[in-house]
Each structure stands twice: as C-alpha cells, then as structure tokens.
Amino acid sequence: MISDLRKWNIGLLFCAMAAWTALSFAEDAKPQAPYEALSKKILEKGLGERKAYALLKDLIAAAPNRLSGSAGAADAVAWGRKTMESLGFEKVHLEPVTVPAWSRGHVMEAYALLSSGKKIPLATAALGGSEGTPPGGITARVAEVHSFDELTALGDKAKGRIIFFNRPMDPTHLNPFQSYGEAGDQRYEGAAKAAAAGGVAALVRSLADHIDEFPHTGIMGYLEKGPMVPGIAVCTRDAETLSRLLKEDPDLKVFLRADCKVLPDAPSANVVGQITGSEKPDEIILLGAHLDAWDLGPGAQDDGGGCAQILEALHVLKALDLKPRRTIRVVLYMCEEFGGIGGRQYATAEARKSEKHLAAIESDEGVGLPLGLGIQSNKKAVDDFQKWLPAMQALGLFYIKNGYGGVDIGPLRDQGTLLMSLSTNPQRYFEAHHSANDTLASVSDREIEIGADALADFAYILAEEGVPPPDPASAHQKHEEE
C-alpha cells in the first residue's frame, strides 16, 4: 500500500525505518548463547512493567529525605522492610547499625559584601559533617586558591581569611568520575587545610561539571587534632561570580552563617531480604545499594534508584518463578555517605560466620543507561565471565571488565567475595549528584529498569553457576589499591 501513498515520500522513510530495524537486529539470528533466552525473558517482563521506576517513586514519596541518622532515614528503613515483605522476599529483617549523625540545621546564609556595600547572594550548602559558624556568622576577606599548594604558598596571607577553593572539575576527561576524584580533595580536606593555614572557613566550589545554581554537598572531615572551621559548598555559577568579583574588588568580604552541627550517634539499620537458594542456601550472591542519601534532594540517582533496582531485580526473578540454586540476597545499606558504616557492619555481623558470600554486585553509579559490569581485582573472573557477555548484550550491556565494586560491599572483600558493580552512563551524573537536582525527573523508567534486569540476570547466572575463587594473580592489585 505504501507505494500508493501520495504527496510525501513516506514510503522511503518507513522502508528506511524497517531496514534499520531489520539490520540492527539481524545479529539475533545467530545461535543463542548460554542464558541469552533468560535475558530476553527477564527484559521482556521487566520492561513490560517497569517496576523499578515505580519502586523509586514510592521510596521518594515515603522518605524524601534520607540523611543518615535522621527521622527520614528511619522512614526509609521501614519502607524497605515493608516493601520487601510485600514483594514476598524471604527472611526479611533489619540488622542494626549505629550511624554518625549530623544536622544541616535551618540556617544557611551566604553573600559577598562588596567594598561598595552591595551584597551579592551566594547559593551555598554546608558540607556533610561540617561545624556551624558562630551564631552571628563569619565575615572575612577571601583567599581564592586552586590547590593546597597554592594555599601553602599564601603563608600568613591565609590567616583570618575565608579560603575559597575554586578548582573546577576537569571537563576534558571522558569519564566524569575521574574529574570528580581529581577535584574531590578540596571538598573532603578543604576545611581541615583551611583551618591549619589559619583560615576561618572553607568555601568550596561544588563538585559539579556544569555551571548551575545548585550547591552540591558531600562528606568532609577534620584533622584529629587542630582547629575546626566550617566547610561550605558554593554552586558553580556563584563560584564563577565570586571569582570574577574578587578580580574587580579584591577587598570584598564574604559573610557565612550556618547552624549545622554534629549530633550524637544514632541507631539505624541495614535492610535485608532474599530468595533462599534451593541447593546451597548458605552460598550467597548479594545485590547492594544504599538507602541513605544527602538531604538537599530526594537522592533519586544516589542511591534511591540503586535501591529500587536491586528490589526490582529480586522481584522480577520471583515473578518469573525462577528458583536459583544459591541464595540471592538484597541489602539496602544504611550510611554509605558518612563512610560506608552499614557496609562494615554487615560484613562483620555475627550472622556472616555461617554464610559464604561468593559475589556482591553494587548499584551506586546512578541509574542512567547501563553500560556494563565492572569486576574488582580478579582478572580470572573477568576472563571467565566473558562467556556470559552475550547474555548481558541481550540486555544492551557492552562489556564485562576490570573495574570497581562499591563502598557498601567493599568490606566483604576480606572474606574473598568477588566484588562487582553495574556501570552506567556517567555523563549526566554530576548534574544531579548530592544536590537538590537529584530528583525523579532525571530518571528514565526504561534505563533504570534495564539496569535492574541486568542485575537480576547476572545474579541469577552466578547463583546457578557459582563464582571462580579469588585470583592469586590479582593479589598485587589488591595491594596497590590499599
């Protein structure tokens, strides 16, 4: 019929589309690799329902603010338990974790005070763990630096100043996580370095790779001994503005007032549930993500989405009535953001003594398009697992390669657990990360679901097939990382 269609050459367009489809999927004709049929079944079920997104939406509605130690974090724990129960997971329980607690408080005021008397507001947020300012705030001249070396070179000129760390994330790296790692010292050590140099506060350019109005928070620390001064993040837009103003008016002052403070440690919990293995129930494949999140936004990418993915992974296996030989367990970890507290608690809990964790896969790199699986320090497993690559390719993943596991699952390494992670598209991650911009609007129901389905599929394969033992040849890597 198409050839009869008049006026527009739509035949051409849609033949082209059909050709595109046919060509792109021509490779499906080859014989199926192991577990490839399973991948397709999981994907069909998963994309049909897209429940990972619904779970994330539900988590955010139940506990939009999940800062460790807060009432919202307790809501999230309750939600996790209830959700696992309603999904029919087995052995659903909480494992207690004592977490550091910190309050952002209610006051965060910041502006540049020009020599003319004019005030220019700065969009700021206290860094996690920061001391507050004195009640009346801090008003001081500013020293802008781009490295600790520059700060050291200032010598006495740093004294009494607000130290403004303004080194941007390097935009030229392909992988923004690399840029994040390179710029991160300003955030986590900035206040300590500022204090040691005689400064009165650290004002730190947000770890974001876009110029925008969102301050990005994140963990910082102080030296064991020595003064403590506030550490405050300023959005990239205002970091640029302040830098420009300083060139025009080097004597300008900045006013900072914040009532954040450290609170006593608080009780909380990891949330655990599983499908118990039919043949080897004590051999465990673990899926992990963290329930806590920074409080500026609902933590949709970091890491509410990861929590939703691992819940959906177990759900989709159950919905397909798959009964793995080994146990597949999901752990919603508490308090990743203050240093992986729940992860260490889980790894060292008494109950672990009678269990063997063969592998753990973490989802904590955002829930954008899944790209592949990373395997930490086990070249033999990387090589061996290439046989599962076609199954992963059926889910759209591109690789299984050497990579990093995750903060939460990291402490399992001492037990010989193979550590893995789901790697996703990193290009937009730092638009949202640790800011008010980390919302549901940044999440695609298809992308988050495909990630969940890949986790389901790979966990099931490992639960059926087992995991090679730790690779002695990779021992030097272990050493190098520590």
Place this chain on the structure above:
Amino acid sequence: MISDLRKWNIGLLFCAMAAWTALSFAEDAKPQAPYEALSKKILEKGLGERKAYALLKDLIAAAPNRLSGSAGAADAVAWGRKTMESLGFEKVHLEPVTVPAWSRGHVMEAYALLSSGKKIPLATAALGGSEGTPPGGITARVAEVHSFDELTALGDKAKGRIIFFNRPMDPTHLNPFQSYGEAGDQRYEGAAKAAAAGGVAALVRSLADHIDEFPHTGIMGYLEKGPMVPGIAVCTRDAETLSRLLKEDPDLKVFLRADCKVLPDAPSANVVGQITGSEKPDEIILLGAHLDAWDLGPGAQDDGGGCAQILEALHVLKALDLKPRRTIRVVLYMCEEFGGIGGRQYATAEARKSEKHLAAIESDEGVGLPLGLGIQSNKKAVDDFQKWLPAMQALGLFYIKNGYGGVDIGPLRDQGTLLMSLSTNPQRYFEAHHSANDTLASVSDREIEIGADALADFAYILAEEGVPPPDPASAHQKHEEE
C-alpha cells in the same frame, strides 16, 4: 593526610574513588592503537569547549520553528550559512531544494463529548500533511482499533466514525526504534485506512513510549485516489483516558477541529560547507544531518542536535589545524521530515558529477550518549573498520557494526557511497521525538559533544585512509532492504 581525618571514614570513600579511577583507566597503559592519540586530542579539545551544545542553543534561538517550507526554515538556512562562514568553512554555499509545504494552522480543538454532556479535553496535534476538518469541525462516534485487521473486521461499523488507532509502542523491546517501526503504520497510513473504511477522521495514539501529555506529530500520507480525512495525533495520556471512557460510555462522541492544510511547494535549500582535501579534493567524506524539524517543539534532538554535531565536528578539526587528505564536507539537509527531499536533491545535483562521495555519516538518532557506528550493507567495511575501534573506544564508543545509514544520505547509495550513522542511546528518544518536549533541556552538553567528536574523528580517519569499495557479498542485503 587522609588517615588523620576524624569522625567519618572518608578515607575509605576517597580511596575507593581513587581505586575506581585507577582501575577503570588501567587499560590506558597498553600501547596506543592507530589514531588513538588523535581521538584523545579531539576529545580534549571538544569537551574543553563543548561547542556543539552552544551551536544547538544558537540554532534554536535563531530558528526555533524549522518546519519545511516555513519562514523559520528559511531562517535556519540563513543561520546555517552564516555559521559555516563564521567558523571559516570552505566553499560555503546553498543548493536549492523545492520542498512540499504544509501549515499546521492556528486551530486544533479536540474533546470527548460524553453522553452526559460533559466535555473531556484531549491534547492533540495534526499529523504532518493532514487535511484539516471542515470549518465547523467533526463530531462523530468513535471506533477504537489496534490494527488495520481490526478496522477491516469492523466493516460497516466503521462508517461515519472517527477511527481511534490505539496500539501502543511495545515497551518490551530493548530498542525503542523497533517499537516505533512496529507501531508506525497507524500514524502514516491511519488516515488513509480510516477514509477507505468510511471513517471521518483518524485519531492516532502518539508514537511515544511514555504516558504523558505531549502529542507527537510526524509524517502521514493519503492514497493516490480516494477520500482524504484528517489524521490527528492524541497524547498517550489522553489515548488511555479515551479508551477508558469508551468502555464506560461507548456512545460518546469526539469533536475535532483543525485548520491545517497543504500549501504550494516552496523554495528552500541544503547548506553545504567543507574542509577541502589537501591531496584528493574531489573525494568526499560527508557528514549529514537535517535542518528541518517538526514544529511542535524546537527539534533539539531531531535533528537540530545532529546539525550542531556535524558543524562542531568540522570546527574541532579546524581548531586543531588538521588538514585531511580528502575533503570532509558537512551538509545541513532540508526537508527530511517530508520524505528526504533535500537528500535526493543533493545526491542528484549537477555538481555531484565531478565528485566522488566515498562515505557519508548521518547523525539523526538523537544526541544522547553515543554508543557506536552503524555501517549499512557492507560487511567488508564492518570487518575492515574494526582496526579503528580502539580509536572510537577512546571516545567512549562501544562498537562499529552492521546498521543503518540515514534518510538524508540514503540516495547517495546509488553512487557506491558507504553509508554510516552515529548510534546513540535510544532509551529516552521517544519521550521527546516530534513533540513539544524535544527541547534543549533534554540535551547534555557532554553527550552531544562526545558524539560530535566521534564524527570528527571518524571522518578524519576516513579522509586520511580512504574507504574500501562496495562489498559484492553484501549485495543481497541491498536487495532485501528495497
């Protein structure tokens, strides 16, 4: 210093981050493959400036509405020429194209009229090329169908009805383009089929894979002979609502009023510029994208972003002072959306007789994360080009494989030109495609840039190295596609 940091175990977090970075980039230590150093140089330059995004923003500001044959399309042509000139491209010129023209008009009114008298508004948009309704609109009962077979089975019951095509895009395919292809017949043939069955209009569920409030337009056609009735897209949200209402109230009517109409053909142009080859100027590597766009939104993804990418690709090569042996040409095509009119005009223009187009690469699949390169019907080239894969991997691409070229470059095939496309993340494409939602907000400055840099890199490699001749072994594929 990190080990002295107190309170939080931030040492753990940031060591982990450093390990992640180190592990992820450990593979960089191997010897460089051909053009790998060039890839890194291009990427560094490109990501440093992220000019593709700036060009797209500029295009949208200059010509937000680029419907073929419209004043906005003329603005876009002028912008294209001026931009190429300001970027210092060589032999910048326009090649005339006569394009079909159609006006959406100013009236689009649609609602369901319940038996109770209540009106429920429907978010709708005329499909491209549709006739309007009579001035007073159409009020008629509705026949909901999900296929042309269902329509045929209705027989006389279709007469006098508005035919409501409500088959969703299948969400379970990994590749949404496949779902788009499968659901597309409703849009492009729906009005013709409705008219042939005695219907008074076609109301077509938008080709979108999300439930939202955006109607999605796109080309449709009529049969050469026979009645013409309007073809109107309804957003997925309201398609769901209407379907539900019809179950409760099968006698409800729908009112449609639209004053869209076909206009006389209009003059327009393709915009052409290049870097002339230093050794073989008449051998051409072409980069193509289309300047026209549907008028409901600014066409950021389809295909303003593609235009920005190919301009940036040539710009970044010039900025690095790279002088290719063969000519690299960019063509901003006019009127892809009404059937690839500019593409055919370009391929058959008199000037082509003295030129040889070795390869053409199109960017028209959205400007999300680039995933790989598709090569149409040339297995030999696919095999041969694997030697450039490491260079592409340095830009984050994952594959060079059998795929589809593009509508604009398609007509070059008869000249033996190798057709290729930049393949990008398809998972979010149909949220925006052909709707008011196709805006700059959906574009990442990093993702669009990486795509531009990949185009620059691969075009340069081909301009230096040449292209294998057409693959006789792939001739059967050519046949199958036609």
